[in-house]
Amino acid sequence: MIQLYQPLNFMGMVYREIKQALIDISMMFDILKQPNEIAEAPDAPALVVRAGSLRFDDVHFAYDPARPILRGLSFEAPAGKTLALVGPSGAGKSTISRLIFRFYQPQRGRILIDGQDISKVSLESLRACLGMAAQDNVLFNDTIRYNILYGRPEASEEEMRAAAALARIDKFVELAPGGYEAQVGERGLKLSGGEKQRVAIARTLLKNPSILVLDEATSALDTLTEREIQETLEDLPRKGATIVIAHRLSTIVKADEILVIDQGAIVERGDHATLLAQGGVYAALWNRQRAEQQAAAHAELETETP
Numbered sequence: 001m002i003q004l005y006q007p008l009n010f011m012g013m014v015y016r017e018i019k020q021a022l023i024d025i026s027m028m029f030d031i032l033k034q035p036n037e038i039a040e041a042p043d044a045p046a047l048v049v050r051a052g053s054l055r056f057d058d059v060h061f062a063y064d065p066a067r068p069i070l071r072g073l074s075f076e077a078p079a080g081k082t083l084a085l086v087g088p089s090g091a092g093k094s095t096i097s098r099l100i101f102r103f104y105q106p107q108r109g110r111i112l113i114d115g116q117d118i119s120k121v122s123l124e125s126l127r128a129c130l131g132m133a134a135q136d137n138v139l140f141n142d143t144i145r146y147n148i149l150y151g152r153p154e155a156s157e158e159e160m161r162a163a164a165a166l167a168r169i170d171k172f173v174e175l176a177p178g179g180y181e182a183q184v185g186e187r188g189l190k191l192s193g194g195e196k197q198r199v200a201i202a203r204t205l206l207k208n209p210s211i212l213v214l215d216e217a218t219s220a221l222d223t224l225t226e227r228e229i230q231e232t233l234e235d236l237p238r239k240g241a242t243i244v245i246a247h248r249l250s251t252i253v254k255a256d257e258i259l260v261i262d263q264g265a266i267v268e269r270g271d272h273a274t275l276l277a278q279g280g281v282y283a284a285l286w287n288r289q290r291a292e293q294q295a296a297a298h299a300e301l302e303t304e305t306p
């Protein structure tokens, strides 16, 4: 027995080390994905969030100086309101969210949170007030509990379960072997795109950030789950600003203001009804998506009918 114990103990240690290494590698990839080009002043003050409003003031940005991406953007996302960004692929929508997180610095203009220039405050205090649920959220090779609690490690069990329920992942977790202790990733449960997104949304809801950025957050979900999560997000009592980057216009109909971005500039702005009545770029995009949805629904009906 004793002869067996030592090798088993050794293997246990190796296993724990490999597991930790896998977590470290996935965190490293997470960090490497974010090119942090911002030098921080050692005495940079902390951002003081009061209401949680966000303002872009004549922001110009280019990854490569020869190719401008954002051309003098000015807009405000007031606290408690939802601002939606829409526009064709490559218009610069995700670039806007990267600048909010200070992964890059504008070449001209300022980004302000509650009146404070985000380039002047400590990066840690800035990121502490921001939350993001994106298309490609990373899950760690760890338990579902760890992945949700990552949003706010000190949260209680009750708060963690409430966030999972809001993100509609609770039923799935209850059925998974091990429940919240179930491992996900490489060696664990293989989650579908929609399930991964729901875990990521639960993580963000648990963090309850002052400023929330949803970058195509619900794109991998089926229509019914998407609608449910959309309703949850709409009903969430939000103190700060919410910025939604959307491809499907049906998800942002209720936004307080919609900005239509094309080639790095705002070409139209207003709420859904105003933009539809204008009959411009937004209205054309809306009509095209409606036609596509109807065609898809029609095709589905035809395949169902014998």
Ligand code: ATP
Residues within 6 Å of the ligand: 063, 064, 069, 087, 088, 089, 090, 091, 092, 093, 094, 095, 096
């Ligand atoms: P989509 O709706 O397809 O996600 P988008 O509006 O979010 O598009 P961005 O991702 O902001 O567009 O990209 C805007 C432009 O910047 C694109 O032409 C893209 O090729 C370019 N771009 C994005 N990231 C980089 C980068 N790291 N280096 C150089 N160019 C980049």
